[in-house]
Amino acid sequence: xxxxxxxxxxxxxxxxxxxxxxxxxxxxxxxxxxxxxxxxxxxxxxxxxxxxxxxxxxxxxxxxxxxxxxxxxxxxxxxxxxxxxxxxxxxxxxxxxxxxxxxxxxxxxxxxxxxxxxxxxxxxxxxxxxxxxxxxxxxxxxxxxxxxxxxxxxxxxxxxxxxxxxxxxxxxxxxxxxxxxxxxxxxxxxxxxxxxxxxxxxxxxxxxxxxxxxxxxxxxxxxxxxxxxxxxxxxxxxxxxxxxxxxxxxxxxxxxxxxxxxxxxxxxxxxxxxxxxxxxxxxxxxxxxxxxxxxxxxxxxxxxxxxxxxxxxxxxxxxxxxxxxxxxxxxxxxxxxxxxxxxxxxxxxxxxxxxxxxxxxxxxxxxxxxxxxxxxxxxxxxxxxxxxxxxxxxxxxxxxxxxxxxxxxxxxxxxxxxxxxxxxxxxxxxxxxxxxxxxxxxxxxxxxxxxxxxxxxxxxxxxxxxxxxxxxxxxxxxxxxxxxxxxxxxxxxxxxxxxxxxxxxxx
Ligand code: FAD
Ligand code: DLZ
Numbered sequence: 001x002x003x004x005x006x007x008x009x010x011x012x013x014x015x016x017x018x019x020x021x022x023x024x025x026x027x028x029x030x031x032x033x034x035x036x037x038x039x040x041x042x043x044x045x046x047x048x049x050x051x052x053x054x055x056x057x058x059x060x061x062x063x064x065x066x067x068x069x070x071x072x073x074x075x076x077x078x079x080x081x082x083x084x085x086x087x088x089x090x091x092x093x094x095x096x097x098x099x100x101x102x103x104x105x106x107x108x109x110x111x112x113x114x115x116x117x118x119x120x121x122x123x124x125x126x127x128x129x130x131x132x133x134x135x136x137x138x139x140x141x142x143x144x145x146x147x148x149x150x151x152x153x154x155x156x157x158x159x160x161x162x163x164x165x166x167x168x169x170x171x172x173x174x175x176x177x178x179x180x181x182x183x184x185x186x187x188x189x190x191x192x193x194x195x196x197x198x199x200x201x202x203x204x205x206x207x208x209x210x211x212x213x214x215x216x217x218x219x220x221x222x223x224x225x226x227x228x229x230x231x232x233x234x235x236x237x238x239x240x241x242x243x244x245x246x247x248x249x250x251x252x253x254x255x256x257x258x259x260x261x262x263x264x265x266x267x268x269x270x271x272x273x274x275x276x277x278x279x280x281x282x283x284x285x286x287x288x289x290x291x292x293x294x295x296x297x298x299x300x301x302x303x304x305x306x307x308x309x310x311x312x313x314x315x316x317x318x319x320x321x322x323x324x325x326x327x328x329x330x331x332x333x334x335x336x337x338x339x340x341x342x343x344x345x346x347x348x349x350x351x352x353x354x355x356x357x358x359x360x361x362x363x364x365x366x367x368x369x370x371x372x373x374x375x376x377x378x379x380x381x382x383x384x385x386x387x388x389x390x391x392x393x394x395x396x397x398x399x400x401x402x403x404x405x406x407x408x409x410x411x412x413x414x415x416x417x418x419x420x421x422x423x424x425x426x427x428x429x430x431x432x433x434x435x436x437x438x439x440x441x442x443x444x445x446x447x448x449x450x451x452x453x454x455x456x457x458x459x460x461x462x463x464x465x466x467x468x469x470x471x472x473x474x475x476x477x478x479x480x481x482x483x484x485x486x487x488x489x490x491x492x493x494x495x496x497x498x499x500x501x502x503x504x505x506x507x
Contacts, residue, residue, distance in 0.1 A: 258436055
């Protein structure tokens with residue numbers, strides 16, 4: 001029988017160095033805009049636009065290189081709404097007898113593709129995704145036998161493996177981690193530099209029309225779409241960031257400012273996750289800026305830690321712990337996600353700001369995701385499934401392998417301590433320290449309870465009271481519970497009754 005292989009490339013596999021492309025240099029490619037992928041959660045309109053436009057650009061680039069590409073635009077074949085439908089159709093149409101894929105990044109799709117030999121009666125070769133810096137086996141070996149998995153120690157292994165920011169066997173500068181130098185508030189009147197943005201080209205404009213027609217009722221606005229949709233655009237945006245933002249990325253990594261969605265952040269998550277930027281090259285480019293004296297170590301290390309450390313660590317945990325991971329609910333939280341996560345209509349200025357950026361740009365930076373929307377969901381006892389779904393819908397960079405450990409583990413502690421050693425919970429004081437939001441807020445950040453008090457204040461203590469059985473013996477929570485024990489009874493009663501009243505009217 002003649003060998004008739006076909007490569008299937010997914011919407012987050014838009015890299016010319018993809019293992020499937022390298023394995024079969026002459027094989028044709030199938031790419032498909034799929035109803036099931038675009039609607040298994042109600043993705044933000046900008047996210048669908050980004051992925052479809054980047055897919056169209058990538059398929060054009062492949063064709064220009066001489067690849068045969070079958071590209072199914074959205075709805076062009078009514079019988080095709082999933083990867084399985086697409087595979088079935090092309091096997092029949094082109095007499096394909098072998099499928100080649102780079103492993104999908106999400107567990108549900110790996111299950112689907114692993115079933116194809118049985119359900120479609122075809123050989124399927126699933127190749128490792130070599131764009132990640134640690135293999136599944138390396139992560140599993142590192143994790144094996146450890147009581148606790150901590151990012152910091154994995155990150156050190158990754159520094160050693162890649163040689164990034166190393167001085168022989170030691171970390172450059174003598175310290176592995178400069179996190180303590182990443183926590184400055186922005187000075188009053190400080191203006192972050194403007195960002196390089198991309199006006200939608202013809203391809204993107206066509207996709208925007210399609211998205212408005214078919215997904216116009218999904219969250220988000222399209223008019224501010226400015227994401228890079230090709231590798232060249234992503235590289236240009238990253239170069240601009242290296243030049244104008246990296247030097248202050250470290251200092252202001254945790255800061256928040258009203259009206260400034262991006263500050264000094266890289267805006268590279270979406271481009272890396274869909275394959276337009278290579279994570280190792282991005283880290284190497286940042287490291288080069290340190291060696292040439294153009295950026296300080298706390299900035300460069302802070303950035304590299306996010307990609308080499310957190311990004312790889314989250315991916316490793318996801319594959320180690322799925323599928324059970326997604327169903328844990330350590331605090332047994334079941335409250336429905338309030339409507340204002342979609343509408344942005346809330347009097348809490350910090351929440352309004354984070355949700356507004358999310359709606360406008362399919363983006364919010366890490367501290368907004370973790371310490372504002374994530375922190376609120378944790379303290380208010382929102383059901384992890386609801387919160388996970390929201391995060392997967394609303395961010396341009398959201399794919400389950402990275403969204404789930406960040407939301408479920410880091411923000412909600414719903415995994416009971418696999419990602420972090422304690423919940424990232426905070427009262428309004430933290431938000432006030434790191435932002436300018438509280439001065440313009442309806443609520444008073446200095447008031448501990450009562451109708452005008454910042455809800456983060458009483459929800460924080462109410463959360464600690466409700467979950468003492470689960471958190472009280474955690475050594476990292478000792479100070480919190482000592483402070484709770486010193487709290488006068490009257491204040492404690494005020495906190496509990498304000499929290500009860502607030503949560504009862506939360507819809
Ligand atoms: P920068 O702040 O410039 O950081 C540079 C890069 O480091 C990011 O692009 C990303 O690739 C990596 N990075 C930073 N922090 C993390 C992290 N905690 N985990 C993994 N990679 C990290 N990141 C996603 O890529 N997809 C998600 O769906 C996602 N969901 C999140 C949900 C929650 C609740 C939280 C707290 C964090 C989430 N993150 C997610 C991590 C992080 O917030 C985003 O990667 C970052 O905000 C993207 O913006 P940026 O490119 O400007 O990042
Ligand atoms: C996220 C997404 C969307 C919205 N649409 C498509 C699509 O139509 N076709 C496709 O190949 N991929 C899409 N994706 C990305 C896939 O869902 C992605 O490959 C998985 O989430 C695995 O990470």
